[in-house]
Amino acid sequence: MSYRGRFAPSPTGALHFGSLVAAVGSWLVARHAGGEWVVRIEDIDPPREVPGSAASILATLDAFGLSPDGPVMYQSTRGDAYQTAFERLRTEGHVFPCWCSRADLAVHGGMHRHGQCVAAPEPDRSPAWRLRTPDETLRWHDDLQGPQSENLMEVAGDFVIRRVEGFWAYQLACVVDDGEQGITHVVRGADLLDSTGRQIYLQRLLGLNTPGYLHLPLVLDAEGRKLSKSDAAPPVDTTDPLPALRLALERLGVTAPIGPGTPRDLLHAALNEFKPASLRRSSLGGMGEL
Ligand code: GLU
Numbered sequence: 001m002s003y004r005g006r007f008a009p010s011p012t013g014a015l016h017f018g019s020l021v022a023a024v025g026s027w028l029v030a031r032h033a034g035g036e037w038v039v040r041i042e043d044i045d046p047p048r049e050v051p052g053s054a055a056s057i058l059a060t061l062d063a064f065g066l067s068p069d070g071p072v073m074y075q076s077t078r079g080d081a082y083q084t085a086f087e088r089l090r091t092e093g094h095v096f097p098c099w100c101s102r103a104d105l106a107v108h109g110g111m112h113r114h115g116q117c118v119a120a121p122e123p124d125r126s127p128a129w130r131l132r133t134p135d136e137t138l139r140w141h142d143d144l145q146g147p148q149s150e151n152l153m154e155v156a157g158d159f160v161i162r163r164v165e166g167f168w169a170y171q172l173a174c175v176v177d178d179g180e181q182g183i184t185h186v187v188r189g190a191d192l193l194d195s196t197g198r199q200i201y202l203q204r205l206l207g208l209n210t211p212g213y214l215h216l217p218l219v220l221d222a223e224g225r226k227l228s229k230s231d232a233a234p235p236v237d238t239t240d241p242l243p244a245l246r247l248a249l250e251r252l253g254v255t256a257p258i259g260p261g262t263p264r265d266l267l268h269a270a271l272n273e274f275k276p277a278s279l280r281r282s283s284l285g286g287m288g289e290l
Contacts, residue, residue: 002035002036002184003030003033003034003035003036003184003185004030004035004036004037004038004181004182004183004184004185005026005027005029005030005033005035005036005037005038005183005184005185005186005187006026006037006038006039006040006178006181006183006186007022007023007026007027007037007038007039007040007061007066007068007188008039008040008041008042008174008177008188009023009039009041009042009057010041010042010043010045010048010049011041011042011043011049011050011053011054011057012045012048012049012050012053013050013053013235014053014056014057014060014235014236015056015057015060015061015235015236016227016228016233016234016235016236017219017227017233017234017236017244017247017248017286017287018189018218018219018226018227018228018233018286019057020060020064020236020244020245020248021189021216021219021248021251021252021284022187022188022189022216023061023064023066024064024066024245024248024249024252024267025187025216025252025279026187026188027066027267028249028252028254028267028270028271028274029185029187029214029276030185030187031271032271032274032275032276033185035184035185036069036070037066037068037069038068038069038070038072038073038181038183039058039061039068039072039073040072040073040074040075040177040181041054041057041058041072041073041074041075041076042075042170042173042174043074043075043076044075044076044167044168044170044173045167045170046167047165054074056235058072059238060235060236060238063238063241063263064236064238064241064244064245064263064267065241065245065262065263065264065265065266065267066267073177073180073181075168075173075177078173078176078177078180079168081176081177081180082168082172082173082176085172085175085176085206086129086161086162086168086172088205088206089131089161089205089206090129092205093132094131094132094205095129095130095131095132095161096115096116096117096129096130096132096158097117097121097127097128097129098112098117098119098127098128098129098130098158098160099117099119099120099121099122099125099127099128100112100117100118100119100128101119104118104119108157111156111157112130112157112158112159113133113153113157113158114158115132115158117130125164126164126165126166127164128160128162128163128164129160129161129162130158130159130160130161131158131159131160131161131201131202131205132158133152133153133156133157133158133159133198133201134152134153134201135151135153135154136151136152136153137149137150137151138150138151138152138197138200138201140196140197140200140210140213141213142193142196142213142214142215143185143212143213143214143276144214144215144216144276144279144281145190145193145214145215145281148193148196148197150194150196150197152197152198152201155194155197156194156197156198159171159198161202170195171195171198171199171202172202174195174199175199175202175203175206175208176206176208178199178208178211179203179206179208179209183211184209184211184212185211185212185213185214186211186212186213186214187214187215187216188215188216189215189216189218189219190215190216190217190218191218191226192215193215196213196215214276214279216252216279217280217281217282217283217284218283218284219251219283219284219285219286220283220284220285220286221233221286222286224283227286234287241263242263242266244287245263245266245267246258246266247287249266249270251280251284251285252274252278252279253274253275253278253279253280254270254273254274254278255273256269256270256273257269
């Protein structure tokens with residue numbers, strides 16, 4: 001089977017070191033397998049979007065020598081495909097409208113586990129749409145984190161696939177687009193390990209193939225917190241990419257050769273050294289020493 005991997009950032013800020021590790025990691029694993037690597041901008045959450053960050057993320061990938069195979073997909077253009085998937089789920093009875101408030105759900109540990117809305121329908125207010133989850137344990141294998149199992153009803157409950165504001169939820173959009181882009185392997189940060197069960201379940205309902213999954217350990221800052229855009233982790237420096245690129249490669253188990261050259265040269269040299277078996281499972285240090 002041919003390999004097609006992807007990097008799928010949300011445009012909620014400039015690319016920081018943690019996202020760089022995910023981008024380089026997904027690129028390395030794909031190229032090591034002789035595969036393709038594509039980029040998808042997950043711009044389906046306008047309130048969280050930072051204007052200009054999609055362009056800045058793409059320019060940063062380019063400055064670090066990471067060029068996608070083929071055009072970038074923008075989720076903001078994919079509404080019709082999400083609607084089609086949603087209609088299929090609705091026709092087959094897997095989704096239900098929900099007017100529950102946070103307070104309604106607080107009594108149930110913040111989760112929805114009834115397979116139907118517990119609040120009274122409010123015809124004047126748009127509902128969220130939730131997917132009914134089964135009380136059944138899903139099992140899969142993560143190529144780095146090992147065997148996984150999850151009871152969706154316990155872990156996620158009936159999860160939202162279309163939000164009250166009408167926005168499509170990440171889980172649905174991600175699954176539809178991984179299918180559309182023919183993604184065979186997903187390599188991403190371990191913060192999304194607990195989304196994988198929901199995504200596999202959606203793939204089954206929508207008749208889509210389940211890709212392989214590999215979740216990279218998170219990059220933590222000096223205080224042991226996840227580097228994230230919301231905590232305003234500093235963007236990587238596109239004017240001097242080599243130090244951060246070298247450090248990202250080291251976090252991925254590759255000691256890249258030092259020497260003159262462009263980021264692209266460094267990536268290709270690293271590819272010769274890279275072995276998926278050298279990837280570490282536990283959390284990684286941040287950019288402290290840069
Ligand atoms: N857009 C998600 C993020 O930036 C990643 C989605 C994925 O890789 O599945 O956290």
